Amino acid sequence: MGPAHIHHDSSKLCQSRRRFICGLAALGALSVNPALANFVAPLTGCRSLKLNNLHTGETISTIYWENGQYHEQALLELNHVLRDHRSNEVSDIDRNLLDMLAELQNSTGNTNPWDVISAFRSESTNAKLRKAGSGVAKKSYHCLGRAIDVRLPGTALTDLHKAALAMKSGGVGYYPKSDFVHVDTGPVRRW
Numbered sequence: 741m742g743p744a745h746i747h748h749d750s751s752k753l754c755q756s757r758r759r760f761i762c763g764l765a766a767l768g769a770l771s772v773n774p775a776l777a778n779f780v781a782p783l784t785g786c787r788s789l790k791l792n793n794l795h796t797g798e799t800i801s802t803i804y805w806e807n808g809q810y811h812e813q814a815l816l817e818l819n820h821v822l823r824d825h826r827s828n829e830v831s832d833i834d835r836n837l838l839d840m841l842a843e844l845q846n847s848t849g850n851t852n853p854w855d856v857i858s859a860f861r862s863e864s865t866n867a868k869l870r871k872a873g874s875g876v877a878k879k880s881y882h883c884l885g886r887a888i889d890v891r892l893p894g895t896a897l898t899d900l901h902k903a904a905l906a907m908k909s910g911g912v913g914y915y916p917k918s919d920f921v922h923v924d925t926g927p928v929r930r931w
Contacts, residue, residue, distance in 0.1 A: 787842045789818065790853035795825040799853060810835060822859035822888070829862045834886040836925045840909055841888065844923065847903045850895045857889040857920045858882060881911070887924035889915070897921065905930060 787805040792798075800821045804814040818838065823830040841854065861869075861882035869876040881887035892900055897914075900921050904912040911929045913922030 787839065789838060789842055789845075790851070791818070791821055791856050792853045793821050793825065793856045795857075796821075801853070804838060819860075819885075822856065822885075824860050824862045824865050826865045826868075827862045829860070831860045831862075831885045833860060834884070834925050837886055837888060837910075837923070840907065840923055840925065841890070844900075844904055844907060845892065847906070848892060848895045848900065850892050852892060852894045855891045855893060855920075857891070857918075859888045860885045881924040881926050886926065887911070887922060889913075889920045889922045891920045 785806075786803050788801070788803040790799075790801040798821045800817055802811075802814040802817060804811055804818060815833075815835070815838075819830050819833050822833050845851070845854070859882065861880060863883055866876060866878075866880050866883050870878060891897060895903075897916055897919060901912065901914045904921055904923050908928055909925075911922065911924040911926045911931075913931050915922065
């Protein structure tokens with residue numbers, strides 16, 4: 741299968757009336773899950789992501805949330821692009837992780853596509869990487885679809901790391917030698 745190029749036109753989808761409706765939905769979401777309080781910006785409008793999977797060459801540019809709800813088709817497409825490229829296994833990516841990524845991008849002001857180094861990882865892939873001694877956690881959030889390793893072309897890695905830490909949501913790992921930042925939806929921690 742060749743590289744996927746998935747694109748949804750977002751120019752007409754985020755208008756002021758919709759923002760008002762999305763804002764009301766955001767207030768409801770915050771009352772149900774206070775942990776989402778750090779994501780007020782993406783909750784009050786449409787949320788979109790542009791990703792470039794460095795291992796498969798696949799790209800996606802999609803709105804995955806608007807009018808108070810996630811778009812299931814867009815989530816399926818994101819799951820596919822963020823699959824384990826070694827085993828080709830697909831899993832549901834944590835929606836909070838997608839929201840973290842959208843908010844992190846908003847905070848940088850950089851609209852370039854994310855370079856994805858690693859997202860979902862199967863248990864077997866994780867075990868192989870651990871055995872190879874590449875510093876992989878035994879109970880990795882990658883295996884749960886709750887972690888992603890990324891860089892954002894046009895934003896210095898140190899600035900991306902600082903922006904991720906400033907969100908105070910989940911885990912943040914800094915890997916300057918490998919040129920990526922890890923973010924996950926686990927407990928707030930850093931390394």
